[in-house]
Amino acid sequence: MNNSQKSPEVNSLISLLHFSTFLLLLILTSCNNSNKDSSSFYSTEDFSKVKKIDCHAHIYTTDSSCIVQAKEDNVVLISVNVEVPGETPIDSQQFFAIHLQKKFPATIFYLTTFETTTINQPGWQEQQLSYLKKSFDNGAVGIKVWKNIGMTLRDRDSNFIMIDNPIFDPILNYLEQNEMPVLGHLGEPKNCWLPLDQMTTINDRNYFKNHPEYHMFIHPEYPSYDDQIQARDRMLERHPNLKFMGAHLASLEWDVEKIAKCLDQFPNMTVEPAERIGQLQYQSIKNWQKVHDFFIKYQDRIMYGTDLFIVQSDNPDSVKKKAHNLWLNDWLYFTSDDSLQSPFVTEKFRGLKLPKNVIDKLYHKNAEKWYFSKD
Numbered sequence: 001m002n003n004s005q006k007s008p009e010v011n012s013l014i015s016l017l018h019f020s021t022f023l024l025l026l027i028l029t030s031c032n033n034s035n036k037d038s039s040s041f042y043s044t045e046d047f048s049k050v051k052k053i054d055c056h057a058h059i060y061t062t063d064s065s066c067i068v069q070a071k072e073d074n075v076v077l078i079s080v081n082v083e084v085p086g087e088t089p090i091d092s093q094q095f096f097a098i099h100l101q102k103k104f105p106a107t108i109f110y111l112t113t114f115e116t117t118t119i120n121q122p123g124w125q126e127q128q129l130s131y132l133k134k135s136f137d138n139g140a141v142g143i144k145v146w147k148n149i150g151m152t153l154r155d156r157d158s159n160f161i162m163i164d165n166p167i168f169d170p171i172l173n174y175l176e177q178n179e180m181p182v183l184g185h186l187g188e189p190k191n192c193w194l195p196l197d198q199m200t201t202i203n204d205r206n207y208f209k210n211h212p213e214y215h216m217f218i219h220p221e222y223p224s225y226d227d228q229i230q231a232r233d234r235m236l237e238r239h240p241n242l243k244f245m246g247a248h249l250a251s252l253e254w255d256v257e258k259i260a261k262c263l264d265q266f267p268n269m270t271v272e273p274a275e276r277i278g279q280l281q282y283q284s285i286k287n288w289q290k291v292h293d294f295f296i297k298y299q300d301r302i303m304y305g306t307d308l309f310i311v312q313s314d315n316p317d318s319v320k321k322k323a324h325n326l327w328l329n330d331w332l333y334f335t336s337d338d339s340l341q342s343p344f345v346t347e348k349f350r351g352l353k354l355p356k357n358v359i360d361k362l363y364h365k366n367a368e369k370w371y372f373s374k375d
Contacts, residue, residue, distance in 0.1 A: 056305030278344025
């Protein structure tokens with residue numbers, strides 16, 4: 001007997017059973033997808049549960065407020081020593097790092113650096129190598145080279161000293177042979193060569209407005225953006241085994257495709273996004289998928305960093321709030337797909353919602369291999 005031969009009551013009952021079965025399957029599928037989603041991605045509640053390594057911070061103080069906040073937020077800090085005119089001297093930076101590292105041996109580490117004020121004097125290379133070796137004996141896990149190389153340093157003939165200058169070869173050879181990582185802030189964001197009103201992010205606009213000495217748009221007589229990038233690449237070609245991290249997305253922050261091409265060219269190179277999160281957010285507004293896919297494809301070559309800057313005169317409560325908010329806001333960008341806002345761009349953007357395995361690499365596994373693995 002087919003359905004047309006059944007009574008209306010029986011047909012209604014059959015239809016109800018079919019609908020109930022469909023509804024049950026829909027609920028079960030939804031639950032399975034929900035469980036899969038929750039197991040594949042982190043949430044805001046996971047923020048303090050997941051280990052994080054901030055591989056680019058500047059902690060120049062004996063006050064431990066930032067370290068206390070880092071422990072609460074499950075963050076390990078790598079404090080970067082850097083030679084900046086008018087800022088904390090590098091010997092003092094190293095003192096602060098060693099002081100805090102002795103008190104909090106599992107929470108803070110540091111990168112050393114070398115001074116360049118005497119670069120044109122005899123014996124400079126030997127003196128800097130000696131200083132670096134002592135720093136490594138004191139626990140430094142790598143070194144930082146800064147943008148003064150290529151942007152302010154000059155030789156005796158007033159020519160700019162670029163990072164591929166042979167004067168650096170003895171130092172780079174030593175670092176290469178001993179597998180000591182180098183964090184390189186070489187060049188500046190491409191915005192640096194644009195007028196203020198054409199810059200893509202608010203933080204770049206503010207920085208170069210306050211630091212016109214580094215705003216290359218008004219210094220056309222200085223090396224160009226391409227000069228900086230090409231000098232860096234020539235140095236890496238000459239030192240192929242150097243463990244090099246491109247600070248601030250390797251000054252290629254304006255296009256993740258350019259970063260990808262650079263990573264493909266130099267297999268021992270990694271990058272970190274300190275102070276360039278805004279550039280990623282700007283690109284997320286324009287092409288979210290491209291930024292998301294970049295992190296998926298290069299998940300083994302990117303580490304988390306902020307450029308958090310703390311000095312002795314900072315208020316302890318303000319320090320804790322500043323650090324926590326910075327780390328939490330970045331966490332939301334990388335882990336959620338919420339509509340977000342930041343002080344770096346004018347428009348809203350969508351979070352990248354990276355899977356747990358990618359977040360774990362970005363936030364701690366890559367840095368652990370880079371700085372602490374003996375393999």
